[in-house]
Amino acid sequence: MRTRLLLTLATATLLGSAAVMSQQQPGARGSQRPGSPARVTFTETIAPILYANCVTCHRPGEAAPFPLISYEDVVKRADLIGDVTQSRYMPPWHAAPGFGEFVGERRLTDAQIASIAAWVAAGMPRGDASKMPKLPAFPADGWRLGQPDLILEMPVAFDLPASGPDVFRNFVIPTKLAEDKWVRAVEYRPSARKVVHHAIFAAVPAGQFAKRDGADGRPGFGGMSSAGVVNSGGDSRGLGGWAVGAQPMALPNGVALRLPKNADFLLQLHFHLSGKPESEKSQIGIFFTDTPPQKNLFTVELPALFGVGAGIDIAPGQKGYTIKDSFTLPGDISIFSAMAHAHYLAKEMKAIATLPDGSTKPLIWISDWDFNWQDSYVYKKPIALPKGTRIDSTLVYDNSADNPRNPISPPRRALWGEESFDEMGTVGFGFEVLNDADVPLFQQALGARNKGAIQAGGKDGTIGRFITRQQRQNRGLQQLTVYDRQGTVVSRVGEPGSYAQATFSPDGARLAVIKRDLDTDAQDVWTFDVSTGKGKAITSDAEPDTAPVWSPDGRSIAYVSIRSNTHGIYRRLADGSGGEERLYEHSSGAPIILTDWSADGRYLCFWSGDAMFVLPLAGDRKVIALGPQEFFGRGGRLSPDSRLLAFNSNDSGRFQIYVRPVAATLDSSATPSASARSQVSTDGGIGGIVWRKDGQELFYLSQPPAQTMMVVKVTTSPAFQSSPPERLFEIPGPIGAPAQLSNIISPDGQRFVFAVSLPAKPPR
Amino acid sequence: MRFRRAAACSVLGVILACLGLGAQTARLTPVRALDGRDVRPFEPSGAANVLFFVATDCPISNSYVPEIQRVCRDYGARGVSCILIYEDVDTPSSGSRLDDLVTTHLRDYRYENITAIVDRTRRVAKEAGATITPQAVVIDRAKDVRYRGRIDNFYAALGKPRQQVTERDLRNALDAVLAGTPVPKRDTQALGCYIVDPSVVRK
Numbered sequence: 001m002r003t004r005l006l007l008t009l010a011t012a013t014l015l016g017s018a019a020v021m022s023q024q025q026p027g028a029r030g031s032q033r034p035g036s037p038a039r040v041t042f043t044e045t046i047a048p049i050l051y052a053n054c055v056t057c058h059r060p061g062e063a064a065p066f067p068l069i070s071y072e073d074v075v076k077r078a079d080l081i082g083d084v085t086q087s088r089y090m091p092p093w094h095a096a097p098g099f100g101e102f103v104g105e106r107r108l109t110d111a112q113i114a115s116i117a118a119w120v121a122a123g124m125p126r127g128d129a130s131k132m133p134k135l136p137a138f139p140a141d142g143w144r145l146g147q148p149d150l151i152l153e154m155p156v157a158f159d160l161p162a163s164g165p166d167v168f169r170n171f172v173i174p175t176k177l178a179e180d181k182w183v184r185a186v187e188y189r190p191s192a193r194k195v196v197h198h199a200i201f202a203a204v205p206a207g208q209f210a211k212r213d214g215a216d217g218r219p220g221f222g223g224m225s226s227a228g229v230v231n232s233g234g235d236s237r238g239l240g241g242w243a244v245g246a247q248p249m250a251l252p253n254g255v256a257l258r259l260p261k262n263a264d265f266l267l268q269l270h271f272h273l274s275g276k277p278e279s280e281k282s283q284i285g286i287f288f289t290d291t292p293p294q295k296n297l298f299t300v301e302l303p304a305l306f307g308v309g310a311g312i313d314i315a316p317g318q319k320g321y322t323i324k325d326s327f328t329l330p331g332d333i334s335i336f337s338a339m340a341h342a343h344y345l346a347k348e349m350k351a352i353a354t355l356p357d358g359s360t361k362p363l364i365w366i367s368d369w370d371f372n373w374q375d376s377y378v379y380k381k382p383i384a385l386p387k388g389t390r391i392d393s394t395l396v397y398d399n400s401a402d403n404p405r406n407p408i409s410p411p412r413r414a415l416w417g418e419e420s421f422d423e424m425g426t427v428g429f430g431f432e433v434l435n436d437a438d439v440p441l442f443q444q445a446l447g448a449r450n451k452g453a454i455q456a457g458g459k460d461g462t463i464g465r466f467i468t469r470q471q472r473q474n475r476g477l478q479q480l481t482v483y484d485r486q487g488t489v490v491s492r493v494g495e496p497g498s499y500a501q502a503t504f505s506p507d508g509a510r511l512a513v514i515k516r517d518l519d520t521d522a523q524d525v526w527t528f529d530v531s532t533g534k535g536k537a538i539t540s541d542a543e544p545d546t547a548p549v550w551s552p553d554g555r556s557i558a559y560v561s562i563r564s565n566t567h568g569i570y571r572r573l574a575d576g577s578g579g580e581e582r583l584y585e586h587s588s589g590a591p592i593i594l595t596d597w598s599a600d601g602r603y604l605c606f607w608s609g610d611a612m613f614v615l616p617l618a619g620d621r622k623v624i625a626l627g628p629q630e631f632f633g634r635g636g637r638l639s640p641d642s643r644l645l646a647f648n649s650n651d652s653g654r655f656q657i658y659v660r661p662v663a664a665t666l667d668s669s670a671t672p673s674a675s676a677r678s679q680v681s682t683d684g685g686i687g688g689i690v691w692r693k694d695g696q697e698l699f700y701l702s703q704p705p706a707q708t709m710m711v712v713k714v715t716t717s718p719a720f721q722s723s724p725p726e727r728l729f730e731i732p733g734p735i736g737a738p739a740q741l742s743n744i745i746s747p748d749g750q751r752f753v754f755a756v757s758l759p760a761k762p763p764r
Numbered sequence: 765m766r767f768r769r770a771a772a773c774s775v776l777g778v779i780l781a782c783l784g785l786g787a788q789t790a791r792l793t794p795v796r797a798l799d800g801r802d803v804r805p806f807e808p809s810g811a812a813n814v815l816f817f818v819a820t821d822c823p824i825s826n827s828y829v830p831e832i833q834r835v836c837r838d839y840g841a842r843g844v845s846c847i848l849i850y851e852d853v854d855t856p857s858s859g860s861r862l863d864d865l866v867t868t869h870l871r872d873y874r875y876e877n878i879t880a881i882v883d884r885t886r887r888v889a890k891e892a893g894a895t896i897t898p899q900a901v902v903i904d905r906a907k908d909v910r911y912r913g914r915i916d917n918f919y920a921a922l923g924k925p926r927q928q929v930t931e932r933d934l935r936n937a938l939d940a941v942l943a944g945t946p947v948p949k950r951d952t953q954a955l956g957c958y959i960v961d962p963s964v965v966r967k
Contacts, residue, residue: 065823072965076853079958089923124964162873163830166925275826276873344927370923404920407927420927 040119041127042071048133049112050074053091055136063193063244069135075124082120085113092244092373099350099365100338103378144248145187148285150175152265156219157281160195160271166372167271168420171220172213172264173284174206182256185287186240187248190269192278197270198374201239201284203263216477216518217496239265243375255336256293259286270372296433298442300327301426302351302393304449306341308416308463309456312423314345314399316411321345321397323425328390330445331438334382335431338364342425344371344405345397345414351427356388363391364427371405382432393427412542416462417469478755480511482530485750487709487729494528494535499755501547501742505554505574506693508746511753512538512548512557512574525559527574530751538576547594549743550574552601558583560594560606567592569604569615584615584623596637596743605636605645612636612647614662626662633658635687637743640695644720648685648700657685657700659720680712680722693747698722707731709752732756795888798866798880803847805881805888806903811843812910812941814934815901817883817894819852820869822957824922825898828915829873832898835915836878839938848880849888851897851959889959899954900934904941911937913952922955 040046050058050068057064067073074081084090091106108116119125152173160167190196212221239257242248251257267282303310303325314321340349351363364377385391399411407421408414414423433442457463480493480502498516505512508530515526515535523544528535538557539545548559551574558571568585569592572578586592586608596605604615612626612633626636626645633649645662648655657680681700688701688709695716702708708730713723731754744753794802805815816832818825836846850866862882870880883889892901893912902911917931933952940947 065826066821072853075965076960077957078964079960084922087922089921092923161830163827273827274823275829372923401930404924404926409926409928409930 039125040115040122041125041131042074042119043127043129043131043133045115045127046074046119049108049115051133051136053106053108053112056138057244059138061193063196065194071126075126078120078124082117085116092370094366094368094370094373094375095377096365096367099362100377100383101380102338103380143187143189143285145185145250145285145287148187149288150177150181150286152284152286154219154267154281154283157191157279158219158269160192160273160278160280162276163273166197167273169220169222169269169271170209171267171269171282172204172209173267174264175203175259175262177259177261177263179261181259181261181286181288182290182292183239183251183259183286184256184289185248185250187285187287188242189283189285190280191282192280194274195271195278196244196280196282197272197372198241198243199270199282200241200268200374202266202268203239203259204266205260206262206264208264209266222518241374241376243373250287255295255297256289256291272372296436296439296442297430298333298433298446299428299430300391300446300449301428302327302391303426304453305457306424306426307395307453308424308466309453309460310416310425311456311460311462312414312416312425314397314414314423316399316413317401318397318399319402321399323395323397324393326390326392327445327449329385329387330441331387332384332434333431334384334434335363335429336379336382337430338377338379339374339428339430340364340366340369340426341374341428342369342371342395342397343420343423344407345399345403345423346371346425347396347398347403349393349395349425349427351391351393351429353383353385354390354392356386361385363429384434387438391429395425395427397423397425408542410542415465416457417466477758479758480513480528481732481754481756483729483732483752483754485728485752487731490751491530492533493530493753494533496758502753502755503548503550503743504746504751504753505550506552506747507554508748508751510554510574512550513755514546514548525557525572527557527576536576538572538574539580541580545570547592547606547742549594549597549604551597552599558594558597558604560592562591565589567608569594569606583617584621593634595635598638598642599640600642603638603642605638607634607636610634610649612645635689637689637691638662639691639716640693641716644716646680646689646691646698646700648681648687648689654684655686655703657681657689657698659698659714659722661720678720678722680714680725681710682725685710688744690743690745690749692745692749697749699728699745699749700725701731711749795881795883797847798863798870798882801879803879803881805847805849806891806907808845808903808905808907810845811905812938813845813847813903814839814938815847815849815888815892815894815903816915817849817851817889817892817897817899817901817959819850819897819957819959820865821852822897824919824956826873828898828918829875831915833875835934835938838935839942842942844938844942846878848875848878849892849894850880850882851886851889851894852882853960853962853965854884884962886959886961895959896954896956897959898956902934902937902941902947910941910947911950913949914954919955 054068058066058068060067085108091108093106095102152175154171154173158169186201188199209221215221265284267284303323307323310323312323342349346369348367348369350365353361353363355361361383363383399406399414401409401411416422416424433439454463477496478499479496480499482490482493484490493511498518500514502511502513511528511530513526513528514523516523524540525538525545525548526535527538541561543561543563545559545561548557550557555574556571557574558569560567561570566585566589569583571581571583590608592606592608594604594606602617604617606613606615610632614624614626615621632651633647636645636647638645643661644659646657646659648657658677659680660677680698684703685700686703688699690699696714697711698714699709699711702710709728710725711728712725715721733756794804797803805813852862852865854862862884866880866882881888894901898915899913900911900915901909904910911934913933915934916929917926918929919925933949937947
């Protein structure tokens with residue numbers, strides 16, 4: 001349309017400026033040019049096209065933003081309608097022609113699109129009012145398929161903000177069914193029609209998502225979970241979906257889906273925000289049948305399990321990344337439906353069947369994948385495929401900045417996962433096995449495909465990563481909480497979130513902490529003002545950052561960042577200004593944990609494996625290895641005079657806290673004698689080692705499960721001596737291993753900070 | 765329509781007729797705002813005016829309401845005044861008078877203390893060279909048009925919202941005007957609904 005407009009205009013400009021200027025006046029386009037097609041009018045040509053293809057949604061009360069019913073409705077948007085039909089953005093239909101014929105195709109013919117363009121060009125004549133077609137009869141409000149056997153409703157409404165990126169939210173609704181049921185239809189009714197864009201339904205085992213449900217203080221939980229494809233043990237069952245414009249449809253005769261007794265109904269909603277706050281409380285009507293499915297029904301996904309074993313790993317900037325999969329039929333089948341799924345980076349997905357005789361049948365081609373339009377595609381006529389047919393699928397992704405749908409800017413490496421910034425993808429088919437004798441062959445072949453996918457996903461780390469993230473999400477959110485020496489809460493700092501490794505600044509006024517962004521999973525260093533709770537991101541890099549430590553003057557923060565699988569130590573100003581300085585790269589590839597910055601500012605202390613290291617900040621920054629035999633241990637922290645190192649070690653068979661001289665080692669290559677080590681803890685110590693600023697107390701954490709904050713009085717001159725440990729207070733709940741190595745205690749020894757887990761389900 | 769204008773400019777070279785950026789705008793007589801006050805959109809009393817061309821029933825225009833409000837809040841303190849110019853078409857099926865429609869829209873979308881004009885005749889749109897809703901036009905103290913185009917690049921195309929805004933063209937323009945430096949991109953393509961001459965529906 002736009003290209004054509006320019007050509008038309010170029011011709012017009014040759015005729016003189018008057019003609020051009022008249023083109024700028026939309027109202028002045030009444031004259032027909034010679035040679036244009038037969039007269040098209042609204043009543044005879046355009047209204048029938050709109051009534052057959054558009055008004056299902058474009059009428060009052062439906063999801064579309066404006067009606068397209070009257071002449072006035074349409075004529076004021078004529079240019080826009082011309083553009084969006086030409087580009088085929090509207091009506092929305094993403095299966096390319098020639099690859100399967102589907103029920104309910106929302107697709108205009110080329111001739112219809114040309115008619116609209118011709119009508120616009122002709123000045124949008126109304127035509128003979130008596131020729132106006134009747135508006136199709138639409139069912140009255142209420143359930144379209146009759147009275148459902150079971151009506152489910154979201155227990156509480158979900159509030160949506162006015163603007164921002166699309167929102168994905170999963171809601172858990174218990175069915176409380178006393179017995180297994182067969183489902184013949186699911187009808188979905190959103191309450192906020194302008195913002196609910198699509199819905200996906202699944203039955204999941206009761207309580208499977210109980211921990212995540214409401215964990216962030218709002219109904220439901222985030223993520224584009226495909227109903228737990230990996231961790232559900234195969235008990236999750238898809239129950240279809242709904243998208244804007246879709247009409248509720250009962251399953252074909254003889255087809256039914258099992259809804260197990262007491263299952264939870266999982267409703268995943270995708271929202272487009274509208275510009276004003278909205279609130280959604282959906283209803284779902286479920287229609288049962290007494291008749292179990294009469295056919296041998298199966299589904300196959302290419303690749304299996306949404307590609308968990310496909311090794312999806314898309315480099316930033318990469319275009320045309322492709323995955324392929326094949327399935328050869330062990331018997332005759334008839335395909336009745338198709339689906340495709342991926343996240344934002346996918347560009348197209350295609351499946352073609354190659355029959356034993358070498359002929360091919362195109363099955364489906366989503367040529368411009370748009371996550372917003374996840375239709376399920378039911379073939380007008382089932383496609384019969386004989387034994388030995390091979391189905392091939394191809395999925396193509398674009399992780400470049402040129403892909404406007406790329407969720408991360410600048411692009412970041414994308415791996416398989418369920419979050420919006422992860423990728424996955426598959427083309428799936430619902431089919432009937434035609435010969436009963438072939439059923440075991442299909443069960444075996446499809447089972448082997450799933451098993452193979454899980455094995456591959458386990459081998460390349462995909463499943464491990466997925467489970468780690470699930471566990472983290474199940475842990476819920478934390479609140480940075482400050483305690484006094486009696487274990488009484490003094491203050492709460494900042495908002496609830498995902499925090500780790502909180503560490504006090506040298507003046508005790510600020511915290512440095514690793515904060516994980518709940519939407520992007522980015523793991524960055526933040527600082528928080530202890531008194532105001534105000535937080536600020538200090539790093540915002542794509543790679544995960546860990547283990548922040550403050551410089552003794554409080555002006556800089558050093559931290560570990562993992563770049564290209566290499567752990568390194570970096571430094572930035574603590575106010576977030578300026579750039580980043582790389583101090584050290586740990587060439588062995590092993591993880592390192594930074595634990596201290598000496599009070600004289602000269603050394604950083606870190607640990608890897610069970611060896612401790614000191615990095616001098618002056619000179620050539622050549623790392624000094626402490627040990628290993630004398631300093632076998634972890635979590636090293638230098639005394640205020642930098643002459644002693646406190647650390648923990650389990651070389652006695654149990655983790656204990658030790659102190660030993662270190663000054664000689666730092667200043668020369670001399671090694672102190674092995675006998676110099678003093679044990680501080682008596683009943684085990686796991687970390688949390690902090691020297692009071694004046695060097696007169698040393699703190700540590702006792703061993704789990706009941707971790708207690710311990711303190712010993714120390715003298716460091718002439719030789720190190722410590723009093724028996726005293727208990728201060730039991731710490732609130734578990735803290736992860738890296739947290740034990742942070743500077744969790746204020747320099748005056750009066751304040752203690754922990755990221756305290758909030759209850760998984762806050763009271764409503 | 766925007767393309768027509770652009771092509772006409774380049775082919776014919778009638779730059780003045782195209783209201784080229786930077787050209788002195790014609791002095792408009794005051795325009796009656798919704799609240800009855802007379803306002804002069806092209807004569808800022810402060811550092812600059814931002815004219816937001818919007819429509820009550822354009823979904824892209826509506827999706828920008830929160831950003832419009834943020835821009836007005838962020839730059840209001842720095843001497844920038846915002847004016848909403850509604851470009852709705854009165855149709856028999858709209859069922860109410862335009863003023864009522866706009867008043868309801870302002871309330872539903874929680875606008876506070878903002879000047880709104882119902883541009884029935886398209887006089888303001890024509891003067892500003894606006895053809896799309898939503899579209900922003902920045903007028904500086906010298907009454908020069910310093911920016912005309914999209915608010916930001918959230919929409920890559922109709923139906924293709926980005927996951928992240930990467931170009932905040934309007935804010936960049938305002939920053940430059942306030943700093944007294946050249947506007948980096950003075951003319952960008954707005955995406956949304958066409959501004960239609962009201963006579964088209966009365967035929």
